[in-house]
Amino acid sequence: MKVIRFLVPGLGPRLGLWREGGEVVDLTAVDGEIFGSFLDLIWAAKAAGEEPSALVERYVGQKPAPVYGFGELDGRGGRKGLHLISPIDPPEVWAAGVTYERSRQARTREAREKDIYDRVYEAERPELFLKATAGRVVGPNEPICLRSDSRWMVPEPELCLVLDEAANIVGFTIGNDVSSRDIEGENPLYLPQAKIFRNSCSLGPAIRLAETVDDPYDIAISLRVFREGSLAFEGETSTGRLKRSLDTLVEYLKRDNLVFPGTVLMTGTGIVPPDEFTLRHGDLVEIEASGLGVLRNPVVQLDGR
Numbered sequence: 001m002k003v004i005r006f007l008v009p010g011l012g013p014r015l016g017l018w019r020e021g022g023e024v025v026d027l028t029a030v031d032g033e034i035f036g037s038f039l040d041l042i043w044a045a046k047a048a049g050e051e052p053s054a055l056v057e058r059y060v061g062q063k064p065a066p067v068y069g070f071g072e073l074d075g076r077g078g079r080k081g082l083h084l085i086s087p088i089d090p091p092e093v094w095a096a097g098v099t100y101e102r103s104r105q106a107r108t109r110e111a112r113e114k115d116i117y118d119r120v121y122e123a124e125r126p127e128l129f130l131k132a133t134a135g136r137v138v139g140p141n142e143p144i145c146l147r148s149d150s151r152w153m154v155p156e157p158e159l160c161l162v163l164d165e166a167a168n169i170v171g172f173t174i175g176n177d178v179s180s181r182d183i184e185g186e187n188p189l190y191l192p193q194a195k196i197f198r199n200s201c202s203l204g205p206a207i208r209l210a211e212t213v214d215d216p217y218d219i220a221i222s223l224r225v226f227r228e229g230s231l232a233f234e235g236e237t238s239t240g241r242l243k244r245s246l247d248t249l250v251e252y253l254k255r256d257n258l259v260f261p262g263t264v265l266m267t268g269t270g271i272v273p274p275d276e277f278t279l280r281h282g283d284l285v286e287i288e289a290s291g292l293g294v295l296r297n298p299v300v301q302l303d304g305r
Contacts, residue, residue: 001053002206002293003027003038005139006068007083015041016068016082017056018206018293024082026066030059038088038162038207039262042170051211052170086139087173087207088162091260093137095158095177095195096249097127099268100241116188126244126252129191131177131266132201144297145199146279148304150180153279156269157223157287159216159239161246162207165261167254169246171207172216174287174295175266178202178279198302203264205293213291216246223271224286225279233277237270 002018008026015035017025027035034044034055045052068082098120120127138144146153155176162171178201184194213219222236246267253265279285281301288294 001056001209001212003041003056003087003209004082004204004206005038005085005087007085013037013085017060022069024068025060026068027056027060029065030063034059038171039164042164042261051209053209053212084140084205086137086203087205088203088262088264089134090132090137090162090203090262090264091134092130093132093160093175093201093203093264093266094253095129095131095266096244096268097129099126099243099249100237100270101243121243126249128249128253129195131195136196136198136200138199138202138297140202140204140295140297142202142297143199143300144176144178144202144285145197146178146281146299146301147180147183147193147197148302150183150194151278152182153178153180154273154277155223155225155279155285155287157221157271157289158266158269159219159221159289160203161250161265161267162210163250163253163259163261163263163265165259167250167259167263169210169250171210172213172219172292173203173207173264174205174221174289174292175264176202176285176287176295176297177266177269199300201266202295202297204295208292217242219292220290221271222288224288225273226284226286227280227282232283233273235271235273239267241270242267 004016004018014026014028045055098117158175160173160175161169164170180194183190217240219239225233279299283299286296
């Protein structure tokens, strides 16, 4: 079961149930308190002592609600379709690094200190870093940005975990950890600048409720970058190639740390474009994950201001 957030003219943000076939049920119209946001849904389910998916089905069966197709509302910029927004406004987005062998190979090549990523890959403790706050997160179809002082920038498609206040995994979504490889490679201490900047993180299009995911280690992930209407790069991987378990990543994140409700944890990338590839202004990035949908974002160059 997948939920999305979208805008309805004159009504503002809505939480929706995304059904197979493309129909979207306006959950907020069913009950504005229980379905005001994704976290409202999670908290209401806990209070009722049932799974979130069961609560959604129960309420949808009790009260009629508007049902939209993706082509029924006017979107931004003249597009026709639902105006999707990030499925959650996370207080913090954290990310794990070097969790796939492909990522280790790429980081080792870019780094001046060649062995640090090998040591992280083999170590018991994972690499975890703060990636973004809500103000730096964009949703589907919103622009992701390129740093003005970087010449080597890449998208990083990742499976993302949505956590509650007890660091339980309550949902899964797609994320793009937009990164500067040249800044990170120059010095590991530059990691925050390589990772954290305006519109450096995109999430969406939906959150799949955790209890409806049969096997999080069997999710196919693909990346496509289009340039001037043509495919400039594509790659694929699977969460089955993860070096570390999701539970291990969450355990280290919450260790001696505050995990705010709605925190998102990105679990690392297994797709890295070749060294000669860099994102450009005007590119379109598509990340697809089985059972989660497709996250699309245009690319915009920042000007340094």
